[in-house]
Amino acid sequence: MAGKKRRVRVAHELSRPRRAKIKKALEEHESEARPEWDRGVNWGDIRLFRKRIKPGTMRTIHVPLLDVELGDSWPIPVTVIHGVRPGPLVTILGGLHGDELTGASACTNLLSNAFTEEDKPLNPKTMAGTIRIIPVVNLPGYRMKSRYFPDGRDLNRNFPGKIKGTSTSRVAYQLWNNLLNDSDAIVDLHSAAKGRSNMPQIRANLSHPESNILAKAFGIEVVLDSNPPKGSLRRLANENGIAAITYEGGGANFLDQKSVKVAVAGCLNVLRALKVIPGNPARPRFRLNAGGSTWLRAGEGGLLDMFVEPGSVVAAGDVLATISDPGTPGLTVDIVAPEDGLLICTATNPFVAAGMPVGHFLPISKHIKLLRTQLDNKGCLIVNGSQGEPLWREEEEIEVDEIEVEGSWSGGFIDAEWNKDANEPSNDGHEEGEA
Ligand SMILES: [Zn+2]
Structure with missing residues (x-):
């Protein structure tokens, strides 16, 4: 099959205006002059919270979620893999919701010797660009087996946060301003909230060109075209021109091996597509772009x-x-x-x-x-x-079948219906949405 072009078949489509909008956004994006991740001679050491990371090395730094001198600052481990050549800064994170374990497990897998030692894909000595991996962002919530921060709030509804806001809002502010806002791409790994389980799927705003490209790069079959919920990291990233996708797989409080495997494979695909690591992304046989669903x-x-x-x-x-x-x-x-x-x-x-x-x-x-x-x-x-x-690995760039599902998300966000029924504590009156 190598090199063979497959015809793009489109049936049962996203709504015509939505399709037109996505197409136009991608065309405009193509005609823009884009940097090719070339940071030229400036490639050298980077610093994170006063710690230095040299090209060709990896280092785990404990980043405080709260900027305090007294009391618990909630430090979380952030591993930086700094390549030897210029390239994009890719952030892969899990556990914005403390009880969602797919991301935590996938990130931990990626940081194991199986991926980071010599001759393995995440060896910094052969890599371009920089990868930041954060297995569990909401570590206080994880330790309590909870989605929420200790003040009962949902971190992924509190971005961009406030420097003098609630605890969760301060965490959001610190994360965004001192850790995440220089990312070129963000892959945010989630699971369904309590009481349900998701098949592996990507959520992205397909009319945001960088995110559309990132969603395709992840290389899985089901892509839900959706606007990110208010206060979510994905939304803030998109508003700041940063490519961002949410991966969903499995559910809270349990570990779904299949979802973890797909998350790991998807992250490697993204890194290959962005030429951070060598090799070609493994592509699915078809992609199902859904604009809506039925409950x-x-x-x-x-x-x-x-x-x-x-x-x-x-x-x-x-x-x-x-x-x-x-x-x-x-x-x-x-x-x-x-x-x-x-x-x-x-x-x-x-x-x-x-x-x-x-x-x-x-x-x-x-x-x-x-x-x-x-x-x-x-x-x-x-x-x-x-x-x-991988089911299907191609050495050549190929076009895959696109299937589109028409509709809109009831309640505005993909999971709005579930969350209304989930009997979960309210959080600042923010709209619930993405798991
Ligand atoms: Zn989540």
């Missing part, structure tokens, strides 16, 4: 028994789950797929009330056959990077 809701309350996993490709009428009620034995109600499509998220919390979402569904008509050529033995889409070896 599957419980029609009755009771005990939810899900028969399918996130990532399941289902047909109209398939029974996805059943609801029973121990208080009314003998009666059950099925939840069926409304049409053919892909279940990108499923509930893991078996306690449901009528109206609660139990699944997040992308209806797919014309290209469902294409999806069905890539299923595991449970009927789930095999995501690029989830297997031992």
